[in-house]
Amino acid sequence: MDLTLTPEMARFRDxxxxxxxxxxxxxxxxxxxxxxxxxxLLIANGYxxxxxxxxxxxxxxxxxxxxARIIAEEFIRAGAPRGIANQGVSMLVxxxxxxxxxxxxxxxxxxxxxxxIVWCQGYSEPGAGSDLASLQTxxxxxxxxxxxxxxxxxxxxxxxxxxxxxxxRTEPQAAKHEGISYVxxxxxxxxxxxRPLKTMTGQAEFNxxxxxxxxxxxANVVGGRGRGWFVxxxxxxxxxxxxxxxxxTEARLGSLIELLTTETVDGERLIDNPVFRDRLMQLQARVFxxxxxxxxxxxxxxxxxxxxxxGLVVKLQGCELNHQIAALAIDALGEAGILYQDGPHLxxxxxxxxxxxxxxxxxxxGGTAQIxxxxxxxxxxxxxxxxxxxxx
Amino acid sequence: MDFSLxxxxxxxxxxxxxxxxxxxxLERVRRFADDPxxxxxxxxxALSEFGLAGLAVxxxxxxxxxxxxxxxxxxxxxxxxxxxxxxxxxxxxxxxxMHGGSEAQRAEWLPKLASGEVLAxxxxxxxxxxxxxxxxxxxxxxxxxxxxxxxxxGLAAGLLLxxxxxxxxxxxxxxxxxxxxxxxxxxxxxxxxxxxxFDAVAAEPLAGxxxxxxxxxxxxxxxxxxxxxxxAQAMLDKAVAYAxxxxxxxxxxxxxxxxxxxxxxMAAELEPARALVWYAAxxxxxxxxxxxxxxxxxxxxxxxxxxxIARTAxxxxxxxxxxxxxxxxxxxxxxxxxxxxxxxxxxxxxxxxRVQGLVxx
Numbered sequence: 001m002d003l004t005l006t007p008e009m010a011r012f013r014d015x016x017x018x019x020x021x022x023x024x025x026x027x028x029x030x031x032x033x034x035x036x037x038x039x040x041l042l043i044a045n046g047y048x049x050x051x052x053x054x055x056x057x058x059x060x061x062x063x064x065x066x067x068a069r070i071i072a073e074e075f076i077r078a079g080a081p082r083g084i085a086n087q088g089v090s091m092l093v094x095x096x097x098x099x100x101x102x103x104x105x106x107x108x109x110x111x112x113x114x115x116x117i118v119w120c121q122g123y124s125e126p127g128a129g130s131d132l133a134s135l136q137t138x139x140x141x142x143x144x145x146x147x148x149x150x151x152x153x154x155x156x157x158x159x160x161x162x163x164x165x166x167x168x169r170t171e172p173q174a175a176k177h178e179g180i181s182y183v184x185x186x187x188x189x190x191x192x193x194x195r196p197l198k199t200m201t202g203q204a205e206f207n208x209x210x211x212x213x214x215x216x217x218x219a220n221v222v223g224g225r226g227r228g229w230f231v232x233x234x235x236x237x238x239x240x241x242x243x244x245x246x247x248x249t250e251a252r253l254g255s256l257i258e259l260l261t262t263e264t265v266d267g268e269r270l271i272d273n274p275v276f277r278d279r280l281m282q283l284q285a286r287v288f289x290x291x292x293x294x295x296x297x298x299x300x301x302x303x304x305x306x307x308x309x310x311g312l313v314v315k316l317q318g319c320e321l322n323h324q325i326a327a328l329a330i331d332a333l334g335e336a337g338i339l340y341q342d343g344p345h346l347x348x349x350x351x352x353x354x355x356x357x358x359x360x361x362x363x364x365x366g367g368t369a370q371i372x373x374x375x376x377x378x379x380x381x382x383x384x385x386x387x388x389x390x391x392x
Numbered sequence: 393m394d395f396s397l398x399x400x401x402x403x404x405x406x407x408x409x410x411x412x413x414x415x416x417x418l419e420r421v422r423r424f425a426d427d428p429x430x431x432x433x434x435x436x437x438a439l440s441e442f443g444l445a446g447l448a449v450x451x452x453x454x455x456x457x458x459x460x461x462x463x464x465x466x467x468x469x470x471x472x473x474x475x476x477x478x479x480x481x482x483x484x485x486x487x488x489x490m491h492g493g494s495e496a497q498r499a500e501w502l503p504k505l506a507s508g509e510v511l512a513x514x515x516x517x518x519x520x521x522x523x524x525x526x527x528x529x530x531x532x533x534x535x536x537x538x539x540x541x542x543x544x545x546g547l548a549a550g551l552l553l554x555x556x557x558x559x560x561x562x563x564x565x566x567x568x569x570x571x572x573x574x575x576x577x578x579x580x581x582x583x584x585x586x587x588x589x590f591d592a593v594a595a596e597p598l599a600g601x602x603x604x605x606x607x608x609x610x611x612x613x614x615x616x617x618x619x620x621x622x623x624a625q626a627m628l629d630k631a632v633a634y635a636x637x638x639x640x641x642x643x644x645x646x647x648x649x650x651x652x653x654x655x656x657x658m659a660a661e662l663e664p665a666r667a668l669v670w671y672a673a674x675x676x677x678x679x680x681x682x683x684x685x686x687x688x689x690x691x692x693x694x695x696x697x698x699x700x701i702a703r704t705a706x707x708x709x710x711x712x713x714x715x716x717x718x719x720x721x722x723x724x725x726x727x728x729x730x731x732x733x734x735x736x737x738x739x740x741x742x743x744x745x746r747v748q749g750l751v752x753x
Contacts, residue, residue: 001461001674002394009393066393261750271750274742280750281741285668285693288686292667295395303396310667313660373656374649381632381655383646 048083057110088119099223122166180228244318425581440508453502464618471622478545485512492598513549515540546586559602562595613691627705692737
């Protein structure tokens with residue numbers, strides 16, 4: 001164990017710091033003034049799309065997990081917004097890099113990184129949630145194309161997405177996991193209908209998407225026909241890493257501490273209430289545990305060792321922790337914690353309340369907490385799978 | 393940057409675990425637990441030969457000269473085996489002598505500690521966790537008076553570190569006149585606690601004052617957290633093994649999600665906590681700004697998840713988990729004692745808030 005930075009890494013950290021100092025005016029309160037310009041600036045300096053080859057629109061650096069870590073830490077320290085981290089950048093791009101054809105990489109990665117193409121993910125269906133592989137949206141061959149019919153659910157950003165990466169059943173005769181293809185669908189294709197799905201937050205973070213004979217070239221399949229389940233698992237791996245990200249949790253805890261030390265009731269700071277203070281300390285210990293667990297994973301990744309249990313628990317623990325952080329903020333705010341939408345007494349524009357509700361969605365989405373526990377128990381602890389019920 | 397154990401550290405844990413399996417299997421622990429006259433001298437001798445006694449003693453004085461992370465890893469392994477060994481003194485006495493001892497004190501004690509000839513114990517509970525029942529030791533004119541409670545290993549120790557009510561630490565010889573010791577039976581029969589009475593007992597003050605005590609407290613919190621880490625890991629392993637072999641309704645119970653999810657929850661709590669203990673131990677030697685906060689978080693957090701794992705692993709075993717015959721209760725009780733010793737989690741978290749300036753003074 002040695003957490004000191006080598007002179008090279010210390011120099012790199014100083015570089016990142018000076019960059020963030022120099023560009024303080026380009027963002028305020030964690031949001032860039034111009035998202036695409038900020039993204040372009042970050043890519044040009046290697047703080048976004050860092051390891052993606054230049055040919056595909058990235059910065060083209062060699063993978064260096066430590067530098068990635070330093071960038072993440074310095075951005076948190078400065079309260080600076082990271083680059084675009086939508087589903088296209090976080091999930092589709094790594095998937096294309098891993099299994100896409102050369103033509104697909106050249107065509108899609110660059111514009112996605114620059115924020116010119118926004119993607120949505122078409123995985124879940126009304127009848128296929130935790131049991132995703134039972135999905136029924138079908139793609140029927142028609143010349144060089146597929147005709148796609150069916151529906152998708154929980155599709156965030158579908159209302160303004162340009163493209164969807166989507167799982168469809170291309171081989172209905174094949175076994176459940178082997179008849180699926182991963183296909184890229186332009187959202188302006190005739191036959192697609194998007195209906196916003198309003199959630200308990202009051203906003204439509206998700207949509208339902210309906211397909212009626214939607215014509216898509218067979219060339220838009222990624223990773224080979226019938227291979228979609230394996231391609232999707234590549235993507236889900238990236239999603240789970242994103243959902244439990246300890247850096248994001250640490251930043252949230254920082255906001256919570258700020259809230260508790262600045263907000264007052266009866267002239268006393270919220271932190272002066274010993275119950276809230278105790279809860280804060282419990283959460284802080286958990287945040288540190290996840291942070292150091294992340295460093296341990298990073299070291300394992302550098303040395304090519306398997307992440308094991310330490311990796312399997314990140315989504316479950318990280319999402320729960322985010323939810324608990326929002327819960328404490330609301331509880332400590334007392335009656336002010338119930339305000340929402342708008343108004344002079346609302347704190348942080350309602351972010352705590354919205355996070356509290358939306359984070360519950362993240363505990364469920366990307367593999368529910370219960371599915372995560374199955375994964376931990378089966379893959380991490382070697383416990384047997386639940387036997388399938390006898391066929392009726 | 394490297395957040396992992398070195399091959400030497402893994403070797404230390406593996407070989408200590410093998411030694412313990414040989415000299416202190418559960419039957420041996422049980423004999424110690426059932427017989428108050430049993431001092432487990434054979435276990436201590438074997439562990440001293442292994443090098444455990446001198447783990448934190450500098451090499452020049454016959455020890456291994458290892459740091460707190462190594463000590464924490466040893467503590468984890470001892471907790472995993474519920475070894476009947478008072479380990480806190482092994483770590484704290486060399487620390488105290490190196491930070492606050494004179495040349496003469498070091499020369500006298502360090503070699504004896506390293507060889508295992510002298511066992512040390514730390515009577516530091518009152519100024520850290522609070523004094524009750526009139527406890528507390530007062531120093532006056534080089535003599536200590538009063539009483540100190542909850543001293544692990546205090547019955548047999550040949551050298552005592554004693555903190556007075558003002559937070560100064562003193563050395564007291566085990567054979568000093570006016571020193572009285574009595575056994576404080578606790579829920580944990582694998583380590584014995586002592587109450588010490590001081591009637592104008594001759595003592596040698598250590599330099600460093602309350603700052604030395606703060607260092608000892610931080611080290612002790614990390615060592616106790618590591619003991620719980622090991623004990624909780626053992627309980628989880630036993631629960632998983634039992635869930636894989638016990639059959640009900642024609643299936644192993646580990647195939648029922650109701651049981652499987654309990655095991656997953658234990659693992660999900662324990663695995664990140666391991667990284668917290670590692671970092672707290674590392675910070676003690678290498679990141680002074682973080683050391684006290686992380687020691688407190690490690691102690692409090694491991695106490696909480698240790699309690700959860702202790703009860704949950706017992707539940708996974710069903711009724712047999714409660715029996716004396718199975719012996720799972722030794723781990724359960726050890727975790728319970730680690731939780732309360734030198735401050736329960738509520739007390740320790742209050743300290744964590746204070747050390748980062750969150751409490752207005």
